[in-house]
Amino acid sequence: MSHSYLIDIDRLRVDIQELGAIGYDAQTKGINRIGFSKADYEGRLWLMDRFRQEGLSPYMDGACNVICRYGDEDAPAVMIGSHLDSVPDGGLFDGALGVLSGLEVLRIIKNSGIALKHPIEIVAFSEEEGRFGGMFGVQSLCGLIDPAWISSVQDADGIFLKDEMEALGLDPMVALNAYRSPESIEAYLELHIEQGPVLEEMKRTIGIVEGITGVFDWSVRLTGEANHSGTTPMDQRRDAFLGLCNFGHAFPQLIADHGSQISRLTIGKVELKPGFAHVVPGEVQFSFSGRDLSENVMRDLANASRELLSCIAREKNLMFEYEEKSWLSPKHCDAGIVTMLANEAENLGHEPVLMPSGAGHDAQFMTELTKAGMIFVPSVGGISHSPKEWTNWNDIEKGANVLLAGAIALAAK
């Protein structure tokens, strides 16, 4: 299918900048539209106004998702969206880009008079970033939220979600009504900034996401014996930290033997006890996480890591304990949509990169409900969740045009 419709980057830029003024902190230069904050809610009302300016009738569902439908057809909808909430001191594009590109795509399709076989729905999900655990809006839409959770969940400051919703005039239990049946949705598309360095490094503009990597999180403890560093010979030490060093040193080999090109292993948090310069560390507690797009590869990496840590512990006379804090399975985008989006990107003159998403997105839940696809555009310096987050307007325009082409491919008669 070939057409000549293109989005209006000036109009999209104005939208992004206007929304970006809501929750902007002049001191940090960061955007603060934390889920269910007043600024977040204000952003949602602003978006609803924007839809009304197009003569459309948006609504807010029970989970605070803003949804706007275009097209009279009694057929499953092609949904396009992302989230409007931000992390504390976040950037201009994370989430907002996907929603506002959707709005722009909707405008183009509406004004073009293209005949649709599927209506278009633009969705701005709520609380993606994690104030209350994250992905609240999309999980509500997918029917994954229950009443006990709604009434008990609190943020890090002990504030209840239900109280925040009531303060905004919302009835928390109505979130259960946000559920949408799979039959009501034809497909889901999301344009997002990459939030990583891959596209920039490869000098490419368009990424087509094959799936969202799964991740396992371990808390690991190696226990040896604390000793005086002067009086204890090397061969009589039970140095827990040198055990950890041997584990970290083996990461390249672990991935070569059991991982894939996109496997990721990370030790981000380490605590030594007693933690004095002249005491052999008798204990080390650390975080360990592994990611891949294949659950089998994740399983292999986890098994090999456990065996390696056991082996190191035996060799160095340490005790090895670990706890699997979480295991999130990878989520796969629809193969047909991946191919379609890659084709549309090529038609627009790009060389798209098929890649995983290492970060979580609303799309990961939508993969369970419908055929989902995601488009990435480059993040300058790979930076996100920061006032320094940036994507060039040229790249925004190109990404939004792939989104438009994908939407037309899916929805047009």
Add this chain to the structure above:
Amino acid sequence: MSHSYLIDIDRLRVDIQELGAIGYDAQTKGINRIGFSKADYEGRLWLMDRFRQEGLSPYMDGACNVICRYGDEDAPAVMIGSHLDSVPDGGLFDGALGVLSGLEVLRIIKNSGIALKHPIEIVAFSEEEGRFGGMFGVQSLCGLIDPAWISSVQDADGIFLKDEMEALGLDPMVALNAYRSPESIEAYLELHIEQGPVLEEMKRTIGIVEGITGVFDWSVRLTGEANHSGTTPMDQRRDAFLGLCNFGHAFPQLIADHGSQISRLTIGKVELKPGFAHVVPGEVQFSFSGRDLSENVMRDLANASRELLSCIAREKNLMFEYEEKSWLSPKHCDAGIVTMLANEAENLGHEPVLMPSGAGHDAQFMTELTKAGMIFVPSVGGISHSPKEWTNWNDIEKGANVLLAGAIALAAK
């Protein structure tokens, strides 16, 4: 030289137990005779009483060292001693053993009527453990203290040494008078618990110390870049912690290539930034210390460590910075005294172990002033600086008899 004099272990045990009641905390079961505390001073007065009970005339020098001389000869003295102060919640033997074994040796020599060519002096040094930096008494005796230091030094709570001395009725500046000329001392002997696991592991009772190992202390920083652990591929990371892992993993090789059998390398303190489970650590700051009995080996280890860290930093695209916080040269015991003590130990039926001391002792300063030697007895479990510190009375007896034999060998006509 052969003789049949032996110490009286029951008498020595009573001394150790009586002194051990001063500063004892029934709750922690630890001994608290912190340098220049009331309990420490009380211990010194108790010791002076003990000497008087033998009809001798002890004195306290300006640095709070208790000294008791026996023998009228106008000749350089054979000094025997250690310290009386303890760490917070310390054990029964650290320091006290060397002083009270000296007292017992003095009793035996006095009562035996052995003719001396050198008088015996027993010394109980002050503030060895480090409240005001450590080794105050022995450094005063060696003439290494100056007035500016005396008036300015504070403990960790900001209490001045001079105020503590004045509270005990002492004139701080008189510490300068504690200096003893090298000509006034023939030799120095110190019996001490090992505070490490070597003798116990080897099932030996007597260690003869060849020297006190030198130690260098570095503070090291590796700086990479903090990134999202999901979105940053392994080959685009600048993971500071994995750089440190490669360094720690190389310790056995570093020692094999540049160290000796007694070299010790320790990373005791590690701080990651930002230190979150899902962020690639952009910075790691850590302590690194190396020890050996040879200054050349220390230099080789330091150079090889610096080169290895530079090499890791290049390979992993990190910045490597370090600061040498301190460099303490090794101190060597007198070769003649080492041989003499080993021979006396063999005469008493032991297989002495020639070994380094990895911990610091008053003897390390005495090596500069005179011919010094040290005897070690085993520490159960290698434990010291703890209420759990223990040495079997059998081993105490054997060690004190080697000290007695050494003193007679050096002092008798």
